[in-house]
Amino acid sequence: MESTNSEEEVNEGQQQLKDKKVSWAKLGRVDSLNMEAGKVSSTQATHASKANWKTILSLAFQSVGVIYGDIGTSPLYVFSSVFSDKIEHKDDILGVFSLIIYTIMLVPMTKYVFIVLWANDNGDGGAFALYSLLCRYAKVSLIPNQQPEDRELSHYSLDIPSNHIKRAQRVRQTLEKSKFAKIFLVFLAILGTSMVIGDGVLTPCISVLSAVSGIKPLGQDAIMGISIAILIVLFSVQRLGTDKVGYAFAPAICIWFLFISGIGLYNLFKYDVTVLRAFNPMYIIHYFKRNGKKGWISLGGVFLCITGSEAMFADLGHFSVRSIQISFSCLVFPALLSAYCGQAAYLTKFPENVENTFYDSIPGPLYWPTFVVAVAAAIIASQAMISGTFSIVAQAQSVGCFPRVKVIHTSTKHGGQVYIPELNYFLMIACVLVTFSFKTTEKLGHAYGIAVVSAEIITTHMVTLVMLVIWKTRIWWITLFYAVYLTVESAYFSAQLTKFTQGGYLPIVFSIVLVIIMGTWHYVQKLRYQFELNNKVSSEYIRDLSNNPDIKRVPGIGLLYSELVQGIPPIFPHFVSNIPSVHSVIVLVSIKSIPISKVALQERFLFRHVEPREYKVFRCVVRLGYKDQLGDTMDFENQLVEQLSKFVRHEHYILEAHEQVVNREKTSRVHIEEDMQQQQQEVDSTTSPSTRSIQSNRSSSRIQMLHPNASGQDEIQFIEKAKEQGVFYLLAEAEVIAKQDSSFVKKGFINYGYNFLRKNFRQGEKVMAIPQTRLLRVGMTYEL
Template identity: 45%
Template sequence: MKFVEGGTFALYSLLCRHAKVSTIPNQHKTDEELTTYSRQTYEENSLAAKVKRWLEGHAYKKNCLLILVLIGTCTAIGDGILTPAISVLSASGGIRVQNQNMSTDVVVIVAVVILIGLFCMQHYGTDKVGWLFAPLVLLWFILIGSVGVVNIHKYNSSVLKAYNPVYIFRYFKRGKSEIWASLGGVMLSITGTEALYADLCHFPVLAIQIAFTLVVFPCLLLAYTGQAAYIIDHKDHVADAFYRSIPGPIYWPAFIIATLAAVVASQATISATYSIIKQALALGCFPRVNVVHTSKKFLGQIYIPDINWILMILCIAVTAGFKNQSQIGNAYGTAVVIVMLVTTFLMVPVMLLVWKSHWILVVIFLVLSLTVELPYFTACINKVDQGGWVPLVIAITFFIIMYVWHFCTVKRYEFEMHSKVSMAWILGLGPSLGLVRVPGIGFVYTELASGVPHIFSHFITNLPAIHSVVVFACVKYLPVYTVPVEERFIMKRIGPKNYHMFRCVARYGYKDIHKKDEDFEKMLLDRLLVFVRLESMMDGYSDSEDFTMMEQKGERSTRALLTEKAGSNTMSSIGDMSYSSHDSIMPAKSPLTGNSLTRYSSQTFGDEQEFLNRCKDAGVVHILGNTVVQARRDSGIVKKVAVNYVYAFLRKLCRENSVIFNVPHESLLNVGQIYYI
């Protein structure tokens, strides 16, 4: 399995695949049969198995894991705000170096203009101009590396002694608090590395490894060493050491390259932020927003308009508010080190469960990582009052949004699970469901992957009619990168044939996007007809059986799962199709007898296909639940505020499901109901 996505949520999705730690229990064992769903098997007494059982043991452990993931995610979003601010402001500061009479406000205005232009161009994507990024960044690294070599030779070559580890030991041996606090500034020399993992969908892993080892790391060492050599002879030029150390003849070309490189660095972080938001959205941790696919060639290149403008406003506010690199640098360092710490802690269960690493290797990794990260963390925390509070405020704000949304999403799902309609009640209504069955097809959208949702009973209780064909459509996201189109849909029949009730589960990965030109209704209808055709090929099928179809390689190679009554375990094959036993949606011992379970074997595929086509021509209606979620009266004040106000406000701002699936307004029917959680 090749994973082509990174970030804290990608690590979380790995853990969700290998252990039952997801807080939304909507997964089914058929999901594990996807070609993109890779998981490990463990020996009973192995360390990995013990860790797996420990994580799955209690709900609070799953919740703590989710909180850790959200902390890293929210801080990474703050990183997406601070990176453009400090990068562009630092590059723009070169104007003032050549003109000492220029005020700081002019530099800030130039930076703000560049930032506005950068965010306004996001909707075009990077597909058409991305080819410029690599040569530009390569030129930038060659430039700073060359300038570093010149400065080392020109000012003080003895600075190369700093590569001896003895000097860092002597440095800290002095024991002054200022020395420890200086690590917060050193942290800025490694910022940007935390975004590499979230950018894995844009660049191959091998390309990142080669570029960093052969180009980035050597050039950065030369650049920082050269600046140190310059500062030794010019101690009053610390604030502008980079621009002041550039030789005069190449100053303005270097300024232009630095500004363009800052834009590229900002673009990388903004793209990483989009990817993080998309992952959080798919895993039920962020309100529904519009995700635009900007490239037909590269799946990972997306654009989120709402998030783009929020990032722009916050980025401009930070730039215009601080007006200097020092305080933004303190904020930036705090955000980066928190992301690194969270990634380190998440890597521990990944190494144990996914990689099956020996516990000694895990301990070595943890000790080495924390030995580097904890000193930087303590140094950055000491600068909270000097600008380090900014990423904390941003992270707390996004954490509240994401955690409240996820909490209410889970509670909504649990409410639907507990209030779903029993099949015995449905069968007791008879084929007409106790109503007038009017021509047409009704798609009833639900979050349940099994069972009949409460919205259906609410609908038929308040209306005297229902469509001739009813399809319960469930759209769910799995903790995988993508679900192949040929494996996306699972189709079932609910009840006897003459009830004409079906279930369709559409499965997506956290990088799959609903495109504007994607006709979701047509896709559902096509899968329904394919299912009926395959079902007609089954011999000895009875109305009490539950038939599940999951396409594997188009219509020619389709795997179907057939469940007979409890106690049976059959397997047969027809051509390229295989059938095996599966859990039935029907009760093993139905209290109903007689006509309610009469066979309709005389109905051929042609008859039902003709019936479905007539219903399709009569009209298709999409029934969505317009639910209002409220906290119970006995809930605490915190829960009431979170559910009745925060979640309600977010629900008003987020996109409707009808927009996501391109449902025509003339075919939309909203059914209102209240959920008390």
């Protein structure tokens, strides 16, 4: 019996050592950190189980308060924007109402609720979410910092169907080979973000102005003044955060939808129930035949009925696909149709009141309650777009497409809720100026539509590309989606462009300025990264440094920041040459953006040991998703040291296991012969106590081989002691200039554009909240 147990122990030990040998083989492969070995993060974060219906319904309720304020307040100004002069034919009311019905059905209901929402990045939506999906599937990022280890992160892999693979592979290869395609994709992401920021400026203006216009006795200047005062108060309270925005605002928006749907049904049955004939799309055809070019131009006003559709996708990260589908289909969609039904019925009896249709159609006793709820709904609509603007700018900054700004997390429960002081004040000033300049909702509507429809066209293009190369949908479905929505949205866009000189130029100017800022920053960041990659330092430099007696070691941990994820950055020898001393532990830190929304904490830090090991120099890539933030300085330091200790412990374990495997291979034949002899002796005769003792010692020694000793504990204690002595930050003050032989355009972008942005936006230590007493800057010039 003892013989059997011993044999099982030996077999188990051999199997575990084989497993360790496989781990060593994985460890010893050529990796992405400049041909050196290290731990590969293979910890998989557990995926959340499917939410139950109680959770889904709770999220659906919260989404009402966050997402639908914009589209929900559109009945305030749609008919007045379409019939900016007067209603010449009563059937035109039915034609416009039919256009409104099918526009809502086709775009927010069909396109967004049932198609676009599924093109999410692990639950997150928006232009950068689509861009991140494409970057994960194909190497289309302009900054070439992809690493094989990144694909082992949780949520990185894509759930890809198996059909139509050859077509998708061809498209993927075309994208990866085409520099134009890479530039075009990042341009689409930047342009989409710029349009949403423009939407963030115009939504508060038109929503508040249209709501306040319900105060009939006041003149236009008074309405404008009250609107500006509300906007200033609205932006002043942004710093308080939007942690409870869902539960706080959802009741108000629900009341608003109940008001507009109830008033709409009342007007429908009171004035003209026959307007329901507009569900027949023939009225659309008759409308265009009757009005011709004028009807086409009026599409600019009709489009305002779906402003805010993009918010369903952009704010998806706070909720879920099912919750948004339920809230829109069961509440928002029927409420909007009821509201427009009632307004159309009212206009058939009182076409002369088209300038202020919404408030004129309210029954007398409900006028002031509706006005109060309308103002609250307008403020909520503004709040949703402001918060969304903060989120997308934070995402843009994380992928190197926006200058550094201070991002403040306002919620401990919801990572996507952020506040950016600089952007908040910019939006406030812009909103005040726009409201003061335009004064009326009619003029603002001309500008508003272009920003919204442009963002939707960009989403159509990017979702089509996702369907083509990632979903691998059948080609005729892709063609149908692209043809239908590009045709519809292009028609609306062309109608909006006819009002370019009447205010439509505003979002175009906004987007051009923002594209130049974001494009310049991203372009120079790409050149900086390429410079560091081409000038990285060989690992032999560290060996020479360790043998140099003139270099002193000072206590503490030194964190040298660089954007380089491969090799040793050129700033390190420059630092040593200026200050001939290094800390007892040096960590070369690189903050790297991963094209996913979030990276689990246990997978965030990727370490490598720079030889010689006893010199205590490490390289660390801190991998962040586009919705992750570094957080508090103290928390970051604790996380880094904790993960570094785990890496050291794991590395020692693997190294010792490897040595055991090597030693065991050398003596395996001798051990096998001894085991066979021992087993034969046990079969032939009774085992003596001395023999059992020898056998027990051998088994113990074999099992002992499976448990590494504490040789790595000394190094861990050394690191922890260094942390107690202080963590110090070494930042590169890299001045970038264009080479002398560069073109005039390149010199303009680098020497003037980029350096202007760098000097006028926050510096790295302010963004990371590094204490000045523990900061050391090192200057260096990069010629790009």
